[in-house]
Amino acid sequence: MSQKPFLRIDNIRKRFGPIVASDGVSLEIQEGEIHSLLGENGAGKSVLMSMICGMVRPDEGEIIYKGQSVRFNSPREAIRQHIGMVHQHFMLVPNLTVAENYILGQGSALRVINDMDEVHAKIRELSDRYALDVRPDALIEDLSVGEQQRVEILKTLFHGIDLLILDEPTAVLTPQETDRLLALMRDLVKDGKTVVFISHKLDEVMRVSDRISVMRDGRVVNTVNVADTDARGLARMMVGRDVGMELARNPANPGPLVLSVENLTCRSETGLPAVRGVSLHVRAGEIVGIAGVSGNGQTELSLALSGLLPVDGGRVVLNGKDITGLDPVRINASGFSHIPEDRHKHGIVMSMSLSENTVLQRYDQPPFAARGMLNRRMISEHTRDLIKRFRIKSRDEDQRIGDLSGGNQQKLVVARELARNPDFILVNQLARGIDIGAMEFVMEEMLKQRDSGRAILLISTELEELFAICDRILVMFHGEILGELPPDRTRLDELGLLMAGKTEQPALAG
Amino acid sequence: MDDMMFLTFLATLVGAAWRLATPLIFASIGEVFSERAGVLNIGLEGTMLVGAFCGFATAFATDSVLLGLLTGVLGGMLFGLVFAFFTITIKADQIVVGAALNLLGMGLTAFLFRTYYVSTGKGIEIAQPVHIPWLSDLPFLGEAFFQQNLIVYSTILVAILATLVLYRTSFGLTLRAVGEHPKAVDVAGRNVAAYRYGAVLVGTGLAGLGGAFLTLGHSNQFVEGITSGRGFIVLAVVVFARWSPIGAFFVSLLFGLFYALQLMLQAQASIVVPYQVLQALPYIMTIITLVVVRGKGAAPGKLGQPYEMR
Ligand SMILES: Nc1ncnc2c1ncn2[C@@H]1O[C@H](COP(=O)(O)OP(=O)(O)OP(=O)(O)O)[C@@H](O)[C@H]1O
Ligand SMILES: [Mg+2]
Numbered sequence: 001m002s003q004k005p006f007l008r009i010d011n012i013r014k015r016f017g018p019i020v021a022s023d024g025v026s027l028e029i030q031e032g033e034i035h036s037l038l039g040e041n042g043a044g045k046s047v048l049m050s051m052i053c054g055m056v057r058p059d060e061g062e063i064i065y066k067g068q069s070v071r072f073n074s075p076r077e078a079i080r081q082h083i084g085m086v087h088q089h090f091m092l093v094p095n096l097t098v099a100e101n102y103i104l105g106q107g108s109a110l111r112v113i114n115d116m117d118e119v120h121a122k123i124r125e126l127s128d129r130y131a132l133d134v135r136p137d138a139l140i141e142d143l144s145v146g147e148q149q150r151v152e153i154l155k156t157l158f159h160g161i162d163l164l165i166l167d168e169p170t171a172v173l174t175p176q177e178t179d180r181l182l183a184l185m186r187d188l189v190k191d192g193k194t195v196v197f198i199s200h201k202l203d204e205v206m207r208v209s210d211r212i213s214v215m216r217d218g219r220v221v222n223t224v225n226v227a228d229t230d231a232r233g234l235a236r237m238m239v240g241r242d243v244g245m246e247l248a249r250n251p252a253n254p255g256p257l258v259l260s261v262e263n264l265t266c267r268s269e270t271g272l273p274a275v276r277g278v279s280l281h282v283r284a285g286e287i288v289g290i291a292g293v294s295g296n297g298q299t300e301l302s303l304a305l306s307g308l309l310p311v312d313g314g315r316v317v318l319n320g321k322d323i324t325g326l327d328p329v330r331i332n333a334s335g336f337s338h339i340p341e342d343r344h345k346h347g348i349v350m351s352m353s354l355s356e357n358t359v360l361q362r363y364d365q366p367p368f369a370a371r372g373m374l375n376r377r378m379i380s381e382h383t384r385d386l387i388k389r390f391r392i393k394s395r396d397e398d399q400r401i402g403d404l405s406g407g408n409q410q411k412l413v414v415a416r417e418l419a420r421n422p423d424f425i426l427v428n429q430l431a432r433g434i435d436i437g438a439m440e441f442v443m444e445e446m447l448k449q450r451d452s453g454r455a456i457l458l459i460s461t462e463l464e465e466l467f468a469i470c471d472r473i474l475v476m477f478h479g480e481i482l483g484e485l486p487p488d489r490t491r492l493d494e495l496g497l498l499m500a501g502k503t504e505q506p507a508l509a510g
Numbered sequence: 511m512d513d514m515m516f517l518t519f520l521a522t523l524v525g526a527a528w529r530l531a532t533p534l535i536f537a538s539i540g541e542v543f544s545e546r547a548g549v550l551n552i553g554l555e556g557t558m559l560v561g562a563f564c565g566f567a568t569a570f571a572t573d574s575v576l577l578g579l580l581t582g583v584l585g586g587m588l589f590g591l592v593f594a595f596f597t598i599t600i601k602a603d604q605i606v607v608g609a610a611l612n613l614l615g616m617g618l619t620a621f622l623f624r625t626y627y628v629s630t631g632k633g634i635e636i637a638q639p640v641h642i643p644w645l646s647d648l649p650f651l652g653e654a655f656f657q658q659n660l661i662v663y664s665t666i667l668v669a670i671l672a673t674l675v676l677y678r679t680s681f682g683l684t685l686r687a688v689g690e691h692p693k694a695v696d697v698a699g700r701n702v703a704a705y706r707y708g709a710v711l712v713g714t715g716l717a718g719l720g721g722a723f724l725t726l727g728h729s730n731q732f733v734e735g736i737t738s739g740r741g742f743i744v745l746a747v748v749v750f751a752r753w754s755p756i757g758a759f760f761v762s763l764l765f766g767l768f769y770a771l772q773l774m775l776q777a778q779a780s781i782v783v784p785y786q787v788l789q790a791l792p793y794i795m796t797i798i799t800l801v802v803v804r805g806k807g808a809a810p811g812k813l814g815q816p817y818e819m820r
Contacts, residue, residue: 055697075699091694092691092694093691095690096690100683105698105699106680106698108680110679110680111679111680112679113683114678
């Protein structure tokens with residue numbers, strides 16, 4: 001391209017102690033394009049973008065923005081230059097309204113807030129223009145993840161942007177919400193804005209991008225036009241080998257019943273009925289999937305099964321033992337593993353080390369403890385083993401888990417839960433933020449677990465994930481199981497109809 | 511008991527309740543600010559004692575209630591500055607520093623009082639009730655509501671002002687965010703530490719004022735440990751009030767009612783309960799409150815946690 005680049009990153013380096021996050025990375029972004037950034041977990045995508053938006057300061061190198069060399073000391077300075085970023089972890093204050101979040105830090109500190117009406121009007125206008133459906137007076141804590149994300153995007157528009165950076169925005173979205181987001185990105189570009197998009201989902205990247213850059217080990221290894229590549233080629237550039245899109249798997253060989261759920265009902269945290277009489281059975285050696293548009297009770301179902309939400313009615317039996325309404329500690333001890341939907345809330349403690357997180361449920365049991373004392377050596381050894389097996393990119397087992405990249409945090413949760421030798425594994429969104437190489441590995445691990453006789457329940461909004469490893473798929477709608485289908489891609493239409501709540505026959509139970 | 515006597519009893523009770531609630535109102539509204547910013551200051555007992563002592567000493571020397579109140583506030587803030595330095599700048603544990611300041615406040619005021627004042631035995635001039643024409647003379651209502659001194663009346667003003675500051679200014683908005691998601695505040699370009707310092711200073715200033723009221727608006731003397739646990743009761747008030755200034759005002763009134771009830775029942779010859787039991791009433795109510803109003807639904811998410819800047 002002959003055009004002068006809108007944003008040029010020149011040979012930037014950034015280290016965190018011994019970890020090199022950016023190793024002389026260079027990248028050019030053109031005005032008005034959608035530029036996607038791909039790379040394995042820990043490749044340095046988030047860190048690079050954080051440097052562009054003033055969150056992190058580079059050690060070396062130069063950022064040239066609109067023809068001028070810039071050096072932002074804070075995100076505020078970047079915002080003033082019309083650079084906005086939506087982070088992997090949202091920056092919204094839960095006890096404030098949308099509008100209050102937007103004016104946070106604006107104007108003099110001693111200012112009396114008397115322009116709320118205008119702020120609300122401006123938010124409504126932007127929300128209408130881009131069909132974002134954001135209410136200015138809604139409290140953040142009452143909003144779903146998808147809604148919060150639109151609030152974050154609107155926040156950047158509110159402050160004014162020329163460049164929008166989206167860090168894995170679709171990881172937490174339903175397919176419908178994703179479609180909407182991709183359309184929004186197109187609209188923004190039409191209005192003359194430039195978008196940088198980070199994602200692990202190659203189909204989205206192929207659909208929306210103009211150009212794509214691939215990062216590996218803190219460097220950009222390649223930049224291509226979308227027309228000159230395909231998903232397979234991208235995967236190869238990322239991981240350095242061919243990634244099989246189809247997993248080899250043996251037919252399932254279901255054994256005795258492991259988990260049976262009869263007529264389970266429970267309410268959501270806000271007190272509304274969320275699970276309305278769900279019955280299902282999972283046998284040893286099979287993977288049962290639950291498909292559905294998110295918000296149809298899957299979250300509550302998984303929380304209720306794992307003891308994190310009170311059960312109103314029905315029974316949950318694991319290996320012949322009634323575990324209904326037990327506390328999570330007892331449920332965990334009954335051979336129950338849980339890979340939660342929200343790893344920060346239910347999976348890990350951000351401020352603790354990898355080792356400590358690895359033994360969260362088992363620190364008081366042998367071999368990790370003896371006579372009431374922790375066996376640090378055992379804990380470290382075990383953690384090191386998991387780090388190696390799951391290729392978790394980290395300094396060592398004593399690193400704070402909050403400093404890992406998002407995908408590597410998820411890998412530790414998966415590794416920990418599988419290592420506990422459970423009889424039953426409940427998974428809600430297996431691949432949240434995991435790169436395609438790791439994804440393949442994790443799925444193979446799940447299949448191995450199945451073949452060694454474990455029972456697995458996989459809740460997912462990603463149909464591909466379900467088709468790839470499930471033996472049968474239940475569809476959840478409005479708190480109920482509407483039907484069951486084999487993992488057969490040719491019956492996608494039927495699945496879609498069920499997910500939308502349309503049944504011809506009377507409802508079946510799994 | 512006939513009706514007239516009962517109404518008189520009630521009027522006296524309500525009047526006394528407001529007076530006795532006044533130090534709690536100031537201190538709890540202050541603590542609401544502090545906790546909203548994520549700083550749990552359990553050193554209020556010591557801070558209130560310092561306020562009480564500073565107020566007393568100043569009024570002793572100058573005969574001015576107003577100057578006494580002012581030094582009470584400043585004394586509290588000075589204590590707050592120490593607290594803020596250790597918990598925010600040094601990032602020491604808030605509970606440990608708070609406990610240390612309680613001990614320091616008790617020891618320091620007792621020492622200074624014994625050294626300089628105990629032998630004089632002289633009291634000070636305290637704030638007098640203001641007579642409001644017509645209103646103060648109303649039967650029953652007059653005694654219940656309109657025979658207080660200006661400091662007691664000012665609690666209403668403080669509650670309203672605190673609410674306006676917390677919910678209608680940029681400062682208040684940022685403060686509420688700081689206790690919940692400090693990183694978001696940092697990213698928005700505001701200095702988290704500065705806001706926490708500010709919140710602690712508002713909190714300890716008001717606690718100092720509450721302490722000063724004890725010597726300048728209530729008793730005319732300083733006594734060792736004059737706060738008798740009010741600094742701890744305030745912590746329960748804030749929880750019960752769900753971290754809102756108006757809530758703190760009314761919950762404090764409720765606790766004031768327990769104090770007043772306790773005093774007045776002691777004076778009733780017909781009641782046979784040992785007076786120690788009655789004296790324990792406010793403290794028992796505190797424990798009951800904390801048990802009943804548990805669940806931290808409304809508590810600031812990052813209460814008690816230091817913030818690590820990038
Ligand atoms: N604050 C920090 N302290 C220490 N190391 C860090 C910090 N932030 C990032 N890192 C390290 O820098 C490397 C790059 O991380 P980054 O978050 O950019 O990865 P990523 O490409 O976004 O990965 P993912 O796809 O998993 O989100 C990782 O090894 C990570 O552990
Ligand atoms: Mg990332």
